[in-house]
Amino acid sequence: MNFQQLRSVREAVRCGFNLTEVAHQLHTSQPGVSRQIRELEEELGIELFVRAGKRLTGLTEPGGHVLPIIERMLMESSNLRLAGQEFVARQTGLLSVAATHSQARYALPVAVQEFRAQFPDVKLHLHQGSPKQIAQMLLGGEVDVGIATEALGDYPQLVALPCYRWTHSVVVPPGHPLLSVPLTLEALAKHPLITYDTGFTGRTRIDKAFEERGLSPNIVLTAMDADVIKTYAQLGMGVGVVAGIAYEAERDTQLRALDAGELFGIHLTKLAVRRGSYLRGYVHAFIESFAPTLPREVVEKALADDPAEEIES
Numbered sequence: 609m610n611f612q613q614l615r616s617v618r619e620a621v622r623c624g625f626n627l628t629e630v631a632h633q634l635h636t637s638q639p640g641v642s643r644q645i646r647e648l649e650e651e652l653g654i655e656l657f658v659r660a661g662k663r664l665t666g667l668t669e670p671g672g673h674v675l676p677i678i679e680r681m682l683m684e685s686s687n688l689r690l691a692g693q694e695f696v697a698r699q700t701g702l703l704s705v706a707a708t709h710s711q712a713r714y715a716l717p718v719a720v721q722e723f724r725a726q727f728p729d730v731k732l733h734l735h736q737g738s739p740k741q742i743a744q745m746l747l748g749g750e751v752d753v754g755i756a757t758e759a760l761g762d763y764p765q766l767v768a769l770p771c772y773r774w775t776h777s778v779v780v781p782p783g784h785p786l787l788s789v790p791l792t793l794e795a796l797a798k799h800p801l802i803t804y805d806t807g808f809t810g811r812t813r814i815d816k817a818f819e820e821r822g823l824s825p826n827i828v829l830t831a832m833d834a835d836v837i838k839t840y841a842q843l844g845m846g847v848g849v850v851a852g853i854a855y856e857a858e859r860d861t862q863l864r865a866l867d868a869g870e871l872f873g874i875h876l877t878k879l880a881v882r883r884g885s886y887l888r889g890y891v892h893a894f895i896e897s898f899a900p901t902l903p904r905e906v907v908e909k910a911l912a913d914d915p916a917e918e919i920e921s
Contacts, residue, residue, distance in 0.1 A: 611681075611685060612634075612644055613647060614648070614678045614681055615682065616634065616641050616644040616645050616648075617645060617656060617671075617678055618675070618679060619633050619634060620641070620657065620664060621667065621675060622748065625665060625666065627642060627664065642662075645657065652674070654670040654671075654674070655668050655670070655671070656668060656670065656674060656675075657671055680884065683884055683885065684884075686749070686885075686886075691886055700729045700730060701730050701731070701888060701890065702730065702731045702732075702733065703723075703727075703730055703731070703753075703890060704732075704733040704735065704750065704751040704753075705734055705735070705753045705754075705755065706734075706735040706736070706737060706741075706742040706746070706750075706751040706754045706755070707754070707755040707756065708736065708755070708756050708808060708809060709833050709834070710808075710809050710834050710850075710851050710853065710854055711877065713834070713835070713854070714851070714853040714854050714856075715755070715772075715877070715898075716755070716898065718897075719894065719897040719898035722897045723894045726890075726897075730890050735751055738805075738807055738808060739759030739807060742755070742756050742759070742880075743756075743760055743766065743880070746760075746763075746766055746880055746881070746882055747763065747765055747766070747882065749882070752881065752887070752891050753879060753880070753891065753894065753895065754766075754879070754880045754881075755771070755877065755879050755880075755898070756877070756878065756880075757809060757810055757876065757877050757878070758807060758808070758810075758812065760878045760879075761878060761880075763880075764883070765882065765883050766880045766883060767880060767881055767883050767907075767910050767911055768878040768879070769878060769902055769906075769907065770876050770877075770878055770901070771877045771878060771879050771898065772876075772877055772899065773874050774851055774852050774874070774875050775852050775868060775872070775874055776814070776850065776852060776872045776875075777850055777851070777854070777855050777865040777866060777867055777868055778791060778796065778847060778848065778849055778865065778866040778868050779841050779847075779848040779849075779850055779855055779860070779864070779865050780841060780847055780864055780866075781841070781842060781844060781862060781863060781864070782862070782863075782864055784847070785799075786799070786847065786866065787864055791866050791868065791871065792871070793817060793818060793823055793871055794821070794823065796825065796847065796849075796871070797823045797826070799826070800828040800846035800847065801825050801826060801827045801847050802828060802829045802830070802831075802837050802848045802849070803827060803830060803837060803848070804830060804831065804834075804837070804849075804850075805831065806830075809834070809851050810872065810875045811830075813872050813873055813875065814849060817873070828845065828846050829845065834850045834851060834854035835854075837849070837854075838850060838854070838860060841863060842862045842863055848863075849872075852865075852867065879895060879902065881911070883911065887907065892904040892907060895907060
């Protein structure tokens with residue numbers, strides 16, 4: 609048994625049982641991948657995959673049982689390598705962080721700046737995506753840390769930790785009628801709205817609030833990017849609903865903001881890492897810089913805890 613055999617099995621599942629794609633991912637040949645899988649099956653005495661001719665079409669029952677073990681073995685081999693690097697080169701390496709646009713644009717800059725000053729020799733890769741894409745990047749080992757409000761707490765393979773609370777804001781140009789009346793869902797529903805795409809930055813809570821009051825808001829434009837929402841709100845195309853952190857009075861001089869916490873509730877941004885992963889010292893430093901409530905001992909305890917004991921805030 610060797611790690612290349614284990615990687616071949618794992619990538620076969622990740623690539624939808626397409627061995628051509630597996631070969632591409634592992635920088636080898638398709639016959640080589642098939643051989644690695646067959647040799648592992650012979651050693652284990654079981655067939656891991658259902659086959660139709662030479663094609664793989666799915667996992668067998670034994671394959672489904674073995675796959676999590678293979679995943680753990682490969683993760684532990686990666687952890688072992690990282691643990692060694694921690695002592696050989698404490699101040700060098702790579703940190704990959706995935707975040708939604710709102711987090712990357714408004715919440716992360718201070719932490720990134722502090723991290724770069726503290727660890728100038730660590731390369732920092734910042735990825736952006738939807739909450740579900742961020743979760744998949746974490747599960748696939750593409751990133752070390754994921755930051756979002758939605759989705760991250762839905763995966764038992766991830767440890768999702770609370771960072772900070774926030775509310776939505778309604779943004780409108782100066783002189784807008786909403787500035788002179790109490791802010792209610794009924795008042796909002798009388799105007800065209802511009803807000804986030806479904807699945808981003810609390811959009812689910814926005815939809816639910818209107819639905820529970822029996823209202824049908826006229827959402828004329830959606831975007832992933834709060835800057836886009838603010839731009840079109842400033843042009844008078846509709847009332848913008850954005851994360852409170854996205855409104856900056858010094859920069860957004862052509863807009864006014866109204867707190868919408870009472871309408872859409874309080875949201876909790878979470879930071880997630882893969883359960884069972886080894887985090888190097890500089891990863892812990894970045895996490896604590898972004899969320900001071902998550903020092904190393906808190907994160908390590910959460911990584912060691914049972915999934916059912918996830919930290920609440």
